[in-house]
Amino acid sequence: MANSSINLVNLDFDLLKSSFISYLKEQTQFKDYNFDSSNMNVMLDVLTYNTFKNAFYLNMTFAEAFLDSAQLKESLFSHAKELNYLPRSVRSSIANVTVSFTASGENQPYVIRKGETFSTVIKQDAYVFSTDEDIILTSSNNTYSATMNIYEGFYVTDTYVVNYAQGLQRFKITNTTADISSVGVLVYENNDIVPKKYRRATTLLDLTENSEVFFLQASSDGKYEVVFGDGVLGYRPRNGSTVVLDYRVSAGSAANGARVFNANFDPTGVGELTSTVTVSVNKYSNNTQGAYSVNGDEAESNDSIRYYAPRHFQTQERAVTVSDYETILKTEFPEIGAVSVYGGEEVNPPRYGKVFIAVDIKNVEGLPEAKKTEYYNFIKSRSPLSIDPLFTEPAFTYVDVVSRIKYNINVTTKTAQNLKASTVIAITNFSETFLNDFKSTLRYSKLVSTIDDVDASIVSNETNLRVYKKVVPKLYTPQNIDINFGIPLEQTYYVLDTVSTLKAIHQINDVHIISSSLFTYNGEKCEIEDNGNGILRIIKKAGNAHTVIRNVGTVDYETGKLQLINFNIDSFDGNFFKIYAKTKEKDIIGSRNEILAIEPDGIDVSVEAIRE
Numbered sequence: 001m002a003n004s005s006i007n008l009v010n011l012d013f014d015l016l017k018s019s020f021i022s023y024l025k026e027q028t029q030f031k032d033y034n035f036d037s038s039n040m041n042v043m044l045d046v047l048t049y050n051t052f053k054n055a056f057y058l059n060m061t062f063a064e065a066f067l068d069s070a071q072l073k074e075s076l077f078s079h080a081k082e083l084n085y086l087p088r089s090v091r092s093s094i095a096n097v098t099v100s101f102t103a104s105g106e107n108q109p110y111v112i113r114k115g116e117t118f119s120t121v122i123k124q125d126a127y128v129f130s131t132d133e134d135i136i137l138t139s140s141n142n143t144y145s146a147t148m149n150i151y152e153g154f155y156v157t158d159t160y161v162v163n164y165a166q167g168l169q170r171f172k173i174t175n176t177t178a179d180i181s182s183v184g185v186l187v188y189e190n191n192d193i194v195p196k197k198y199r200r201a202t203t204l205l206d207l208t209e210n211s212e213v214f215f216l217q218a219s220s221d222g223k224y225e226v227v228f229g230d231g232v233l234g235y236r237p238r239n240g241s242t243v244v245l246d247y248r249v250s251a252g253s254a255a256n257g258a259r260v261f262n263a264n265f266d267p268t269g270v271g272e273l274t275s276t277v278t279v280s281v282n283k284y285s286n287n288t289q290g291a292y293s294v295n296g297d298e299a300e301s302n303d304s305i306r307y308y309a310p311r312h313f314q315t316q317e318r319a320v321t322v323s324d325y326e327t328i329l330k331t332e333f334p335e336i337g338a339v340s341v342y343g344g345e346e347v348n349p350p351r352y353g354k355v356f357i358a359v360d361i362k363n364v365e366g367l368p369e370a371k372k373t374e375y376y377n378f379i380k381s382r383s384p385l386s387i388d389p390l391f392t393e394p395a396f397t398y399v400d401v402v403s404r405i406k407y408n409i410n411v412t413t414k415t416a417q418n419l420k421a422s423t424v425i426a427i428t429n430f431s432e433t434f435l436n437d438f439k440s441t442l443r444y445s446k447l448v449s450t451i452d453d454v455d456a457s458i459v460s461n462e463t464n465l466r467v468y469k470k471v472v473p474k475l476y477t478p479q480n481i482d483i484n485f486g487i488p489l490e491q492t493y494y495v496l497d498t499v500s501t502l503k504a505i506h507q508i509n510d511v512h513i514i515s516s517s518l519f520t521y522n523g524e525k526c527e528i529e530d531n532g533n534g535i536l537r538i539i540k541k542a543g544n545a546h547t548v549i550r551n552v553g554t555v556d557y558e559t560g561k562l563q564l565i566n567f568n569i570d571s572f573d574g575n576f577f578k579i580y581a582k583t584k585e586k587d588i589i590g591s592r593n594e595i596l597a598i599e600p601d602g603i604d605v606s607v608e609a610i611r612e
Contacts, residue, residue: 017048067306076305077218085309086218088334089180092151092248093255093296095129096282099137100145102275103268110137110144115155116265118279120258120293127255128154128264129293130248132182137267142274144267147282152255152296153179153248162241171226172219175249177299180224182248185214189241198228205381207233250296258293294363295335319382325357325389332378337362338394340438342592355387358438358593360394367393395594396470397485399435399442400580401427402604403451403463409609412457416607419455423605426454431598440596444586459612467583468602470576478568485560486591488584489513491532514555514562515580519572521549528564528579530555536562557584 021044024030064070067079080087099112112135117128129150137144160171173183186195201213212235219225226245229235237243263277281291300308311327319325325341337360344354359367359375372391379389407419414422430450435442444465451461469483490513514536516528526538526549536553539546553564562579590596 013048013052016051017044020044020048067309071302073222073302074220076302077222078220080305080309081218081220083309083312085305085312085331086180086216086224087305087309088297088300088331089224090177090250090252090299091181091295091297091334092153092179092250093129093253093258093293094152094284095150095258095261095293096147096284096291097150097261098145098147098280098282099263099267099277100143100280101267101273101277102143103272104274105139105142105144106272107268107270108139110268111135112137112146112148112265112267116263117154118150118261119264120255120261122255122258125254127152127251127258129255129258129261130154132248149284150261151179151182151248151250152258152293153182153250155182155246155248157247158245160243160245162237162239162243164239169228170219171243171245173224173226173245173247175247176223177249177251178224178247179250180216180247183216183224183226184246185226186244186246187212187237187241188244189238195244201234204233209233210235252298253296256293256296259291297334300334319379320384325355325379328382329357329359329375329379333375335361335364338437338595340394340592344390346592353386353388355383355389356392356593357389358392358394360438360595367391392593394438395484395591397588397590397594397596398468398470398602399431399588399596399598400466400468400602400604401447401463401598402465403427403461403606405451405461405605405607406459406610407455407457407607408459408612409457410611412455414455414457416609419458420605420607422454423451423607424600424603426450427598427603427605428600435590435596435598438590438595439592440590442588442596444588459610465583465586465588466580467588468578468580470578472576473567473569473572475569475571478566479564481564481567483562483564483579485562485581485583486594487560487589489555489557489560490582490584491557513557513582517573517578517580519577520570521568523570524549528552536564 064072064075067076067083070076070079077087097118103110112131114133115130117130120127120129129152131148132151135146135148137146156175158171158174162169173180183200185198185200187198188195196212198212198214201207201211201215207213207229209229209231211229211233213229215227215229215234216224217227226243228237259281261279261281263279266273267277281293283291284294308327308331311323312331319328322341326339329339330336339360340358342356344351344356347356357375357379359371361367361371364371375391376389383389403423405419405423407416412419427447427450430447434440434446442465444463447465448461448463451463452458467485467487469485471481471483473479473481512529513532514528514530518525518527520526521538524540526540528536529539529546530536534555534557535551536555538549538552540549541547552567553562555562560581562581588596
């Protein structure tokens, strides 16, 4: 007979025990039994404990059996392996350096060997960087130099002996912080003194029984392992061969920001130095921030593995759909911060047979030619024969935020300065979360809510937005400059000054949709403004009056396109010239090759205390 007191939902210890007691009390022989003061209470504790452990064990077992619910790295690696996905490892930080010294030159050529190290200190923590290949130095009057990339970490090796009697041979990379992009494999067959160097294969295409390649795959214990071909697809090393795995152990992102390096070796190798070794640091791949080490990263997170593993399996090593291109590129090149893909038929004029790929690299300005070539070579072999991929730089539209906040001084101990700093941080985090990507949208209501939620004392905020583009015009050179915001702009529908001649004067309370940062024109500080009817002018401000110097271009309010015609200036403030625009809608939508972002210096917050 069914018992309605059996509870199959609650797995808490106390609730389980209470469920057992309720069940027993339904039985005639235990109807008036006192369970709390009898030996039966001990038995119920044991039964509840055993039931609780079994329930927990089964729950964890079944959770780890699926990619979506697995929590252990070992389980995620195992599921990723089934999907032919290789989770990203820790990645070494990279610095571009120039090594120079003077020497006697008696034993040239001088070579800096692979694995030679450089030491550095970041925030009192010591790190080691090393070379990943042999570098030959060039000379000029006994001064020797070479420019190279060095990578954080030092090289270690794992050595194995092939023994097919033990079954399938898998050679494990024993260190959990290995940068798998640095893995090299040497195989010694028949007691050879000189090993064979195997190359890493990422596909089975073009492999024969003689291809000396190795494959990297995820291991079931959360590490990585090397396997060789089977004699049909890839060469199968002979039984008894010695296999040496050579790789770099890295600290990941902690080594980013190194600016000063010291060489830990004699580049002559034989003590011929006549000066100390100088190591100067260069910018790496147009790093926008400065000359220091960059691109170090942590191992792929569990959430990232869950997201990319099934999508990688879906692409099947080919790029056909838009998501295929995006998934393959972001999986293979973790330095890519954002990517947008669209067909040539979508551009004006159409370019059929082309696929446009806009790529934004973290901490790098623009898209270096070396990276374009690297990305093209990788994706071309995975694209249909009739499609030619074209890599382009992203276009950036920045958002200027002006927020006026009122807060109730009676309900907080925070100062106005504290609230201002917290608001700037909140807006910056909002940009990181919802913007800084292609086709992103700034939702005005979400931004306003984010500011209101900074502190319970904030009673209101009045926040205004405008967008701006950065331009670097040539000085003393007449030029036409096209600027496209790609979104409708606000329109006044009337001319701000009715005087048709130049040198017209209007008051500062007139509304302008287009404005700019300061620049020097004919020796005077000037700006650009529109006249409300699609004409751009160079103007000079003096108190409350704006004096029109000359017309300089046009603006289409519906499309957001501007053109500066014969724009010729003497200088401009800062590293670039800014063109501001007010948008028609408060929600700002980024286009397919456009990245929306809020810069720290584009945030203007003021705080006013009130009493309520």
